[in-house]
Structures are given as C-alpha cells and as structure tokens.
Amino acid sequence: MGQILDALHQLQAIELKIAAIRRTEAGKTRRVQTYKRQVAAADTQFAEHRKAVRERQLRLDQLNLEVAARDQNIQKQRDALGRAKTNKEYAAILAAINTTKADNSKLESTALELMDDIQSLKSATVHMEEEKTALLARVADAEREAQAYRDEVAAELARLEGEREECATGIGPELLQTFSRLAEHHDGEALAPVQEANRKRTEYICGGCNMTIALEIVNVLKSSEEIRFCHVCGRILYLEEPASRRSS
Ligand SMILES: [Zn+2]
Secondary structure, rough: OOHHHHHHHHHHHHHHOOOOOOHHHHHHHHHHHHHHHHHHHHHHHHHHHHHHHHHHHHHHHHHHHHHHHHHHHHHHHHHHHHHHOHHHHHHHHHHHHHHHHHHHOOOHHHHHHHHHHHHHHHHHHHHHHHHHHHHHHHHHHHHHHHHHHHHHHHHHHHHHHHHHHHHHOOOOOHHHHHHHHHHHOOOOOOEEEEEEEOOOEEEEOOOOOOOOOOOOOOOHHOOOOOEEEOOOOOOOEEEEHHHHHHOO
C-alpha cells in the first residue's frame, strides 16, 4: 500500500476514534437535555395544576358567599313568616323558604365536590413536587456524568487531534479536503476496500457500496500508488489483501 493511502488509513482510524468519543459525549449531553425538558414539562404541569386549584378555590369562595346570602334571605323570610297576615301569604313565604333551602343544599353539595377536588389536587401537587425533586436529581446526575466523561477523554481527544494534525501533513490539501468530505458523507468511512466478488472471473466490487470496480482501476492500485475513487460512492479505494500487495 502506498504511503499516502497509509496516511489516509491512519487518518481514518483517528477520525473514527474521535467520532466515537464525540458520539458518546453527544449522547450524554442529549441525556441532560432530555431530563431538563422533563423538568420544564413538570413545571408547566405544576403551574397548570396550581391554576386549577386557584380556580376551584375562587368558585368555592363564590359559592360560600351565595350560600351565606341565601341563608340571610331565609332568615328574612322567616321573619316575614311571623308577620304574615293571611294563610295564603304564609303558604307563599313558606314555599319561597323551601325553594331557597333546596337551592342552598344544591349549592352546598357542589361546594363539597369542589372541596374534594381541591383536596385531591393538593395531594397530587405533593406527589408532583416529589417527582420534580427526583427529576432535578436526575439532571444533576446526568450533568455530572457528562462532565466526568469530558474530563476523562479530554487528554485522549487532545492526543488524537494532535495525531490527526500530524497525519494530515503528509496528505495534499486537495486530497485532504476530499477525504474530509467523504468522511463526513460516509459516517467516517472515507476509504473502501476493493473486494473480490468472484475470484475466477476476477470481478471486483467496492467494499463501501458493493458496486463493480473496473479491472483497470484494480490494476492501477496494484501497480502504483495513485489514488483511485469508487465511481459510484466516491470512496477512496484500497487493496486489502496482502497477496495483492505482494504482487505489485
Ligand atoms: Zn463505492
């Protein structure tokens, strides 16, 4: 294998290691963000919940006022009952009192329902607070873990980046650019081995995309250090078998 291809291979190995570290790091960062989103969602839910409690409390206060007003009314009607001059008048006032009483008992049972509601909302709120505390702890754990990973790999990353720079000096700027573009496009795999599809019929394929590689390209790779690309996926081709190298 030629010197440049060797350098490209080294570069690819370094790139893949860096990419793996970056992927792990990104995964840990995503975890922190996921937990933070959960905290934000819990906050929103919590706020809605408190709003619901406040609304019910307001309605309950209103109901209690109404009940008190009606109670006062009943008292007035009772006083009027004593002053009734005819049986008819008496019966009418009594009927009115009964209607008000019936109304009030409806209001009172609605008030009881509201109080139950408020009670269960409040106990749910306690549960929500506990959940949020747990979520915050999870965020802190995930943040610690992400930071610990960054600390752990910082030296390794710096070393790999130094190696990458060193390795890149042996490769021309144009080829380096092509390599970077291919690496980005093919998930770090800028190189592809030429593979024998059929030994007897000497058919070769690109190990990256499995498309046929012309025999003349294989011959160029066998006999020179020229760089050749797969005409389908564009990857930089290399011969993988030691036997091929020996024959060159
Ligand atoms: Zn290909």
